[in-house]
Amino acid sequence: MNVPLSPVAMPSDEIQELLLALRQAEDRLYELTAGQVDALTDEQGRTFMLQRAQEEVRRVDANRRTAILNSLPANIALLDAGGYIVAINESWRQFGRSNGLRGSSAEVGANYLEVCLQAHGDHSDGATRIADGLQSVLERTAPRFEAMYSCHSPHEQRWFQMTATPMSQEPASGVVVMHMDITDRKLHELALQSSEADQREAARQLLAERSRLVAAQRVAKVGSWETDLATMEVVWSRETYRIHEMEPETPVTHADFLARVHPDDRGQLDLDLQASLPLREPSSTRHRLLLPGGRIKFLEERWQVLFDESGQPVRVSGTCQDITDRRLDEERIERLNRGYLVLSQINALIVRVGDRAELFQDACRIAVESGGFLLAWIGWVDAASGNIVPAALAGSCRDRNLAIGRTVALGDEVHPCAIAVRTRQPVIVNDLASDARFVPRPGYDSSAIRSLVALPIIVAGEVVAVFALHAGDVGYFDEAEIGLLSDLANDIGFAIGNLGKAEAMNYLAYYDALTGLANRSLFLERVAQCLRGTAGAVLVLVDLERFKSINDSLGLHAGDDLLRQVAAWLGQHLADPTLLARVGADHFALVFTDTERAGDATRHLERLIKAFHEQPFLLDGAPFRIAAKFGVATFPDDGDTPHELFRKAESALKNAKAGGSRHLFYTQKMTDSIALKLGQENQLRHALDNREFVLHYQPKVNVHSGKVVSAEALIRWSDPRSQALTPPGQFIPILEETGLIIEVGRWAIERAIEDYLRWHRAGLPAVRIAVNVSPMQLRDPAFVDDLRRLLSVDPLAPAGLELEITESMIMTDMAQSIETLHALRKMGLRIAIDDFGTGFSSLGYLSKLPVDALKIDRSFIDDMGNSAQALSLVSTMISLAHSFNLEVVAEGVETEEQYSLLKLLRCDEAQGYLYGQPVPGDEFEASFLRIATP
Incomplete structure (x- = not known):
């Protein structure tokens, strides 16, 4: 529904009525259509999902995400754009219980950045580095972040590798965080670097203890090797032979080793080895190993160059570790990230699409472009002809027979799409080259499609279409991937069903x-x-x-x-x-x-x-x-x-x-009035952005000693257009009406804190600064948290700030006001009631308010010397305040007579032109602070 917006803010009761009406309209729409309408389209073609549909989508997404995460072997958490944990798997939860840095606080709903930043102890520096790295990925200043950290238990030493990758290519999409145990790799790396003897003696000891290391390497699944740089002969441990799947003791040269490296990695690996020869620091790299039958292993090599007495490199000693499982886990995470991106984009497509052909074609395109599939194909089930008819196709490959870009008979016994329609279940083929059901098909090209899945699309209990996705890797589709893609097919089915309601939705539009x-x-x-x-x-x-x-x-x-x-x-x-x-x-x-x-x-x-x-x-x-x-x-x-x-x-x-x-x-007068207010609001927004507001300070003195003990901050607007100070009475009402008073009030408090701390650091007698708080600020739910953040800059800040709140503001909602005032007092702030005597119906309320001081309104001070009744009233106010242990400040003191009466009545502080007018901060400092310095 397109809600009309007036030029000025709508009153809150109208907003509440409008929100209620929107809910009633949705309930009525749900009743009239028997729950068959899930979204509406406005006159600009934008579509809005109704609340029930949104809740169902969120429920399905939550279940889907939990199932996927729990199927992964690594410790996984999903963070949103703000760093808050939105989902974790069971492995993460178990991992958190055994680690001090990431304990029970790292659960869903917690801010993981804050968990890291709040870490303490020996490893808190590492936690801070992790927080900085995660922030860089969240802000897209880095494509990914990796960090190794130690997390030792009382019984053993442990190391972990943390990897953070973006959840999708979209900005502000959050990150996926994965922790893997690398203790074995780290122990061997430390063992490799731990020798404090000279390089030549270290090599001799390493050879002498080879038999002992063989057993350790077998347990840790880490092999060792040495290369003689003079002969380029290579000595491998038994575990290294096992990793390379070669018979032990087979003679190996450096050239033999390079020949087994994947051709695409061979040149870079050789360059890395050559570049490390002058270095005395350990080096490392990753590469693929090409095994018989085209199988691939991922290895991580780490080595140290040994030098003779003349400083010449003579030998390279290193380790190799099979990291295939870890690499496959990383690839699965990347695929799932792409899967989430495809699901998100197709769901966005579903909301706006108005045609079945457009839905099918764009779904295939998104699967190829964002999901990384070689080919995507959707076929429509034509029950009349008994065929699956091509409806959309995206991507390309050389294997056109298995690409399914043609009509398929529903009775085909071996075609995966026909099987998916008949069984109403996904058909997964993770190795076309070895699957007996599909090897006989002519035209198969093993260099193209290696895996595929056919997903049935069901509407109202009937299979109406099939979605086929093709990948170039063997074993591409695992349980988590299939769960995600099945949800994708269900969403497309949901969209097909809704397209049938287009006519009804058009009417409602x-x-x-x-x-x-x-x-x-x-x-x-x-x-x-x-x-x-x-x-x-x-x-x-x-x-x-x-x-x-x-x-x-x-x-x-x-x-x-x-x-x-x-x-x-x-x-x-x-x-x-x-x-x-x-x-x-x-x-x-x-x-x-x-x-x-x-x-x-x-x-x-x-x-x-x-x-x-x-x-x-x-x-x-x-x-x-x-x-x-x-x-x-x-x-x-x-x-x-x-x-x-x-x-x-x-x-x-x-x-x-x-x-x-x-x-x-x-009438035109209405337009002129609205235009004037809009213009003033715009000028005040510029004033806030351009720092045109300034604070002037008026001193408050102790009535008995005459010393300046505090100051009230009064805001002024230095308008560059008029080149003069605009008094607050001309712009404060506009700030209140537009809501800008919240931002300006926050600025005033922040500036007062800065001035107080500056006076304190300069060694001046820094006096407490009182700042007025508007009713809108006090009602703002974020007011208390904003104050807590502003005060966190320095432990001395709370002692330098006093908040002045009018009694009428407090009386508006007594219970809420008392709760807020208690929260402010807990921060160490002083609270004063401003304009006292103008709003209370009963002075007995003073006993309930957590305040420190009362400011008697200047109207009572003005009448005090002319009326015995006014004098008696001021005396009563002061006595009552003192009975509640409250200080009393008299406002608007302008004559010596008023000062003398206040002193007789035992008033604590006074403020007015008798002591000084409001002046800029530097003038206040020179006139009232520096003269008091010994």
């Missing part, structure tokens, strides 16, 4: 389901046509008053019945009922045209308003007269386009509701 009237989009189209054929017209917006009360007292069914009756009544009183629409929960729009002479439309409107208020509507069998407000804009005087007329009628309606008028015509 232009008509109101409850009344049958046009909605706003269609109404504006009709008004545009109407205006082209008339000399004059009026556009009227109608707002039913107390509609919410009818719903609350009589029930939603009565409210719906009233809307239908009002729609019917208005339609009967219009010459053209098509120029009537329901444009909101309780809002209608209509147009009158001048058909005979000027003024007809206006007179017709006046008669309509009178008749409406006299018309009884039956609700639950009882007659009700309904009041309404009318906002009117005229054509062409107020505008010559439907949108302009609608906007100005909204402005007139708003002013009618605010002023109590039954109806109002739009």
Whole structure:
């Protein structure tokens, strides 16, 4: 539903009514369509899913993600763009229980960056580095992050490798974090580097203890090797032979070893070895090993060059480890990331697509471009012909027979797509070269497709299509991948089912389901046509008053019945009922045209308003007269386009509701007023961005000693246009009205803290600074957390800040105010009640408020010397405050007489022009702080 926005902020009760109306409309839509409508489309073609559909999608996504993560052997966590953990697998949970750094706090909902940053102990520096690395991946300043860290238990030493990769290619998509145990690899690396003897003696000892190392290598599955740089002969341990799948003791040279390396990695490996010869630091690299039959292993090589007494390299000693399982796990994570990306993009496609052919073709394209599949194919099941008919194809490969880009008979006994349709289950082929069901098919090219899956697409219990995906790797499709792709096929089936509802959704895009009237989009189209054929017209917006009360007292069914009756009544009183629409929960729009002479439309409107208020509507069998407000804009005087007329009628309606008028015509004065406010708001936003606000400080003195003990921060606007200071009375109300007071108030507190800390660091007698807090700030849910963040810059900050809050603000919601004030006091802040005496109905409330001081309003101080009653009242306020252990500050002290009376009454502090006017910070520092320095 397209909700109209007024130029100024809507009152909160209207927002609440609008939200309730949106929920009622959705509930009504769900009732009328028996739950068959899941999304709506507005006039701009944008589609919005209804709440129930969104909840179902979230539930399915959550179940899918949990199943996938728990199927992975590594310790996996998914972080969102803010670093919060959104999902973990069971391996992660078990891993967390045995590690101090990532303990029970690293669960779903926790911020993993904060968990790392809050680590303490011997390994906290490593945790901070991990947090920085994760942040770089989240912000896309690094494509991935890897870190090795130690996490020793009381019984053994352990090392882990952490890898963080983006969840998808989209910005702000979060990351996948994986932890793997690399203790065996690290122990052998340390063993390789631990010798403190000279290089020549280390080589001799290594050869002498070879028999002992053989057993250790066999347990750790790490082999060792040495290469004589003079002869290029290679000596391998038994474990190294096992890793290379060669018979032990077979003579091997460096050339023999390179010949077994994958051709694509051979050149780089040789360059790495040559480049390390001058180095005295350990080196490492990864490469693939090509085994008989085309099998691949991934190895990690680590080595150290040994030098003779003259400094010449004579031998290379190293280790090799089979990391195939780890590498395959990393590839699975990458594939799952691509799978999530494909699922996300196809779900976005489902929301906007309006045609089955477009859905099929784009789904295939996304699978190839984002999922990395060689080929994607969708076939439509034609039950009449008994065939699977090609519907969409994307990608390419040399194996066109298995690419399935042709009609397939449903009775084909070996074709994976035909089997998927008959069995209603995914058909997985993870090695086409060795699967007996598919080897006999002609034209198979082993260099192209190596794996495939055929997924049935089911709608209303029937297989209507099949989705075939093809990959170039053997063993590509595992359980987690199939689970993800099955959900993808289900989502496509969901979209096919919804496409059948297109006609109903198209109706809902232009008509109101409850009344049958046009909605706003269609109404504006009709008004545009109407205006082209008339000399004059009026556009009227109608707002039913107390509609919410009818719903609350009589029930939603009565409210719906009233809307239908009002729609019917208005339609009967219009010459053209098509120029009537329901444009909101309780809002209608209509147009009158001048058909005979000027003024007809206006007179017709006046008669309509009178008749409406006299018309009884039956609700639950009882007659009700309904009041309404009318906002009117005229054509062409107020505008010559439907949108302009609608906007100005909204402005007139708003002013009618605010002023109590039954109806109002739009005037230019409304536009000028709104434009002025918008201009002022824009200037104030620029003032905040360009640092045009400044703080002036007015001293507060101790009445008995005369010393400056604190200061009140008063905001001023240094407007560059006027080159003068704008007093707060001219801009504070606008800040309050627009909500900018929250940002400006936050800036004022931050600046006051900075000045206090600067005075303290300069060795000056830094006095406490009082800052006024607006009602909007106090009601802001983020206010307490914002203050806590601002105070965290320095432990001294809370001692330098006092918050002044008016008593009327506190009385608005006493319970909430007390809770907030307690939270502020716990931070070490002082709280003062400003303008005391102007808002309390009973001074007894003082006993309930967690405050430190009262500021007596200047109006009482002004009258104190002229009236015995006023003097008695001030004396009572001071005595009462002292009885509650509160300090008292008198505002607006301007004469010596007032000062003397306050001193006699035992007032604690005073503030006013007698002691000093508000001045800029540097002037306050020079006049009131430096003179007090010894």
